[in-house]
Amino acid sequence: MRVLVLGGSGFIGPRVMRRLVERGHEVHCMDIAPDSPLLDDLRERISLSRGDVTLMDDVMETMAGSRPDRVLNLAYALGAGEADPHPQVRLNILGMDNCFEAARILGIRRVIYASSLAVFGGQSLHGAHAVVEDDSRLGTSLYAVSKIYNEYQADWYNRAFDMRITGVRPANITGPDKIRGSMNHVLCQVLPARDEPVRFPYRDTMTLPLHVDDIAEVFVRVTLAEEPRHAIYNSGGESISVGALADLVREFLPTAEITFDHEAGGRDASGLYLMDNSRLVEEFEIQYAPFRQRVGETINEIRRSRGLPLVG
Ligand SMILES: NC(=O)c1ccc[n+]([C@@H]2O[C@H](COP(=O)([O-])OP(=O)(O)OC[C@H]3O[C@@H](n4cnc5c(N)ncnc54)[C@H](O)[C@@H]3O)[C@@H](O)[C@H]2O)c1
Missing domain, CATH: 3.90.25 (UDP-galactose 4-epimerase; domain 1)
Structure with missing residues (x-):
């Protein structure tokens, strides 16, 4: 299978791409920072280009050129605060929309993207309840609201164009190089x-917390799936x-x-610390270390x- 990973040069992306390559899949990575040392061991095994997800031309050109069966979008503004919303809105909302829209135009039905546990807001908003996927999304930070918007974006595309866009909500991903x-x-x-x-x-x-290798495996399984049963999955942790x-x-x-x-x-x-992930575990037979x-x-x-x- 051919997989295009957008924003693959960061913390989670290289682990996902390493696993895909090791299982015999062809990977192209487009990132605004393709020289990242985190990709050093992968340079010979994947194709790589510099591109900006906020620019539709970059996304279209890369998607049309790499002709993927799957697109995984990990490009996002993490830990950017709220002092300067404009670049974040461009990256988080427009970047995601470029990714969905380019896939639609090119007839790529399966797109996978990272949402976040942040959509739920703090645990106190949910009492002692372990949130399930359909619980209320009460997050109010720019990051949380962007992720909530992305989930609606995905639903609109899925309904309007019979696409299978699937989100994963990672918890607090942890690892030595975060x-x-x-x-x-x-x-x-x-x-x-x-x-x-x-x-x-x-x-x-x-x-x-959930170890970065564990969430990488989740992204790999959800990405490779042909017809996931749901549009969104909680990772748990x-x-x-x-x-x-x-x-x-x-x-x-x-x-x-x-x-x-x-x-x-x-x-x-x-923040949120009780998250039910039985949907993911049952469907994808995920077992964390x-x-x-x-x-x-x-x-x-x-x-x-x-x-x-x-x-x-
Ligand atoms: N790390 C976590 O704890 C965590 C938790 C929940 C959700 N997530 C989500 O998982 C995804 C990946 O997270 P991560 O920790 O690998 O993030 P990261 O910041 O390490 O990686 C993001 C990547 O996106 C790239 N990027 C930024 N702007 C870009 C642009 N305009 N065009 C193309 N690429 C661009 C960056 O160069 C980087 O390689 C994000 O959507 C994030 O919100 C992460």
């Missing part, structure tokens, strides 16, 4: 792994407080310096890259 987006769960692993101290405001702040994650990190690094301004509190202001194992892998990847002794 630099944008939700970061407390990343810093709680990465800084101790470098033997550096880290401090957080609240021990009880909840988070919903490990519901854990930053304090409990710190305790887990200390199982590998007993002298890790992880401290908190407040030993209690922070739970009520947490045990979270403790992923924490150990993240710590060791950092330590290996810095020549530090590995942990058990």
Whole structure:
């Protein structure tokens, strides 16, 4: 199968493309930053071009040239704040629309895109309920509202043109090289792994981490599917407080310096941390690696890259 990945040079994209190539698929990646070192081991195995998803001509030219069976759009503004909305609206809304519209014009029925757990807003809006796909989308940040809009965009295209555009809502994706987006769960692993101290405001702040290799596998399976049963899937993740994650990190690094301004509190202001993913698990037979194992892998990847002794 031929897969076009838009925005594949970032955190999640290279892992998805590596898996696709290893399974014998042909991959073309278009990104505004095609020189990213994260693609170094892939350059010989995929085709790569520089392009901007906010420009319809770039998207059309790349899609027409690579003639994909599937398009996966990962290009987005992550962790950009709200001080300058215009470039984000262009990338998140117009970029996504260019991707859907170019696929429609070229007769490509299957498009896959990343939504986010952010669409639901904070957990306090949902009580103690683990949100399912059809629960209310109550997020109000620019990022959340953009993702909500993308989900409507996909529904409009699916209805109007009989397309099969499918969204995945990743939770807080975590891994050693994450630099944008939700970061407390990343810093709680990465800084101790470098033997550096880290401090957080609240021990009880909840988070919903999922390792980047696990979400990469989700994207691969959803991308390759011919007729997914649904238009949107929650990824799920490990519901854990930053304090409990710190305790887990200390199982590998007993002298890790992880401290908190407040030993209690922070739970009520947490983002979403209870997310039901049975739709995804049942249809795609997804089984995530045990979270403790992923924490150990993240710590060791950092330590290996810095020549530090590995942990058990
Ligand atoms: N990382 C997470 O925790 C997380 C959680 C939920 C959802 N998501 C979603 O998953 C997707 C991928 O996330 P990621 O962590 O890999 O993000 P990332 O920021 O690491 O990667 C995004 C990629 O898009 C590219 N890009 C930016 N502007 C572009 C443009 N105009 N044209 C073409 N490419 C452009 C960037 O160069 C980058 O390679 C995003 O839609 C994100 O919102 C991520």
